[in-house]
Amino acid sequence: MTTAGPAAMPPPASGPAVPASAGRDMPAARTRPERATLGSVATLVGVSRQTVSNVLNAPELVRAETADRVRAAIAELSYRPHPAAQQLRTRRSQLLGMRIHQTPEPTIFDRFLHAVTEAAAAADYRIMLYTAPDDASEIDAYDELVDRWNVDGLLLTYTHSGDRRTNHLQRKGVPFVTFGRPWDAARPHSWVDVDGRAGTEAATRHLVAGGHRRIGFLGWPEHSEVGSDRLDGWANAMSVAGLPIPEPRRCFNEVGDARVAARDLLDSQDVTAVVCVSDIVALGALSAADSLGLRAGTDVSLIGFDDSDKAQGADLTSLTQPLREVAEHCFRILLHQIDTNNQGTPPEQVLLPPTLALRGSTGPPG
Amino acid sequence: MTTAGPAAMPPPASGPAVPASAGRDMPAARTRPERATLGSVATLVGVSRQTVSNVLNAPELVRAETADRVRAAIAELSYRPHPAAQQLRTRRSQLLGMRIHQTPEPTIFDRFLHAVTEAAAAADYRIMLYTAPDDASEIDAYDELVDRWNVDGLLLTYTHSGDRRTNHLQRKGVPFVTFGRPWDAARPHSWVDVDGRAGTEAATRHLVAGGHRRIGFLGWPEHSEVGSDRLDGWANAMSVAGLPIPEPRRCFNEVGDARVAARDLLDSQDVTAVVCVSDIVALGALSAADSLGLRAGTDVSLIGFDDSDKAQGADLTSLTQPLREVAEHCFRILLHQIDTNNQGTPPEQVLLPPTLALRGSTGPPG
DNA sequence: GACCACCATTGGATCGATCCAATCCCCAGG
């Protein structure tokens, strides 16, 4: 369900029917919770503010028995440090910046955003959004974010060759991680990415194991780095299997264009299976097969990439990007940079393999 | 393009080729910008901190000539107040909270998120994200957000009848606005929504004006409030036009299910046009028409809802939700509540009409 | 027993802004 009004049809969790946990009553009555501070905890225990602070930030300095009493008081008053006060003193904000890109339609980036928000929340970090019309003004926005808001780190997406943003951030010494490889050999920085090549390789191997011998590839135009990577995986698996490599077809990432290209591929090349560079493209292939009277899963096998909702809806085998893991790695690496003050440790790179989600378009399950 | 890796094919703005504005050199050389503070501005001008503060927050207290000198110094040092310090003193954070919902696939909510981020940035507010598995724990999250992070206001989405969140926030006195109507007659609060009924009405009128007399409706199952609203618009327009009202067909918001329902509608009811409750459903109808040998735009007219990228790709006439306006209204109302301390003015409601984006599925343009 | 090292704890200063009350200045009114 890509769409529909804000109160779209199936409410995206816990419907109105659920009565919500009943046994929460204690704090409901209070009119003014009267925020607890370091000081109030300290006087309750009978120690100084600094001792309370140490219990939280440097427990090894505090005698165990004292620490226990402090912790009890913290729990009793349900004290939590005030972020603004901390930030003022420490120059740390517990905030991570993330740019929202202007895309015609939402992408898996949005799922990534969700996963990162959750991963960060577990460590008491929050995501602050910002916008920028292009990379150039994004660089301008960094100064604002870092100098004024004390954002602790940045998560970049949509990296591309010739990306100026990473250089700028390295020069400024701001901790950051990118989701996506730097596609040119720039100064190395930390990144996390999904191994598209490994994905299409696995997909192709799966088809080969299923008995296919003529397997085509439906890709994007040449200049796409992500696209070439995925194409390479298919080509490599084919050559490893000792199979002939049909000329790949290319199209834009739209169903209509993909349908035309796919029809051509199915017609002229006589393939029995097609590995597609994306789900969108695979949907076009599905439609093309349909119009040629070929049934997906029996007459021809199709595999997409991204395991989007559309793939699930169309019963399309696809490659699942491990977005939760990507998000967790991104956050872990970023947190490490922040904690070590961005020094000492070399940049870290993580490449995660997608997994094949088998569905009807590659034959009956089992 | 719903998908593809993080560095997806067409980079979503400014490609690598663009050399980025060349003429920015001044601040690049400095090693340590040495943040300007109220105090440094004050000593430069030769006035007290408070006067500088007044220039920014209460200009009417300052003599015009003094204010000008202060403003000049502010510009020279490129001073900007430190949010953490302000927040500590004023209990205002310039932050708005927004929950990211767990949706299987991104929705127009993500476009809304973008629009809100931009609207807020113009007034120096930022969006902070949070997650919650369901409405109940979302309510828990409010305490954290409001008490600890001093979030100034909240933007809620996915309202539904029986929504407990709004009551809770009203009790706490936290400023908030919802994108979406409260579908039951709860205590009134501020909201902004898109008038689905007016949209389908306009769509139907357009079809009637084009000469159609048998116009069907393809909707969601009965329990959807948004769905009923959109159905009502169609039914009303039909009855106003004095046309017979065919039995509406209902399906889930998936292409596959919609195709089945649409085929039935096109077959048995002999309609020449179909108003659809969403783009997804309309795509199903498109596919059904195709399989029946009917060409969209000539043999049968189809209209979707949301004007998603899919609609644009499929050359489908659809109803555009004015998300930018929705976002701007939401922010404006929220800001007003914050500024007036959430008192005095009654809640404000805004209902915005969608606009019809005409494409090939309702006949040749012009 | 005096001395020192060491651990646990403390008090005061500080981050950068705003709040509040006090002060200064100038001019009209008596």
Next chain:
DNA sequence: CCTGGGGATTGGATCGATCCAATGGTGGTC
């Protein structure tokens, strides 16, 4: 000439945390 009122400006206290240097108490050593 003194007084009072009001606009413009100022200094000090404050928000809630951390940083830093100093203090109190304990035990070991000569």
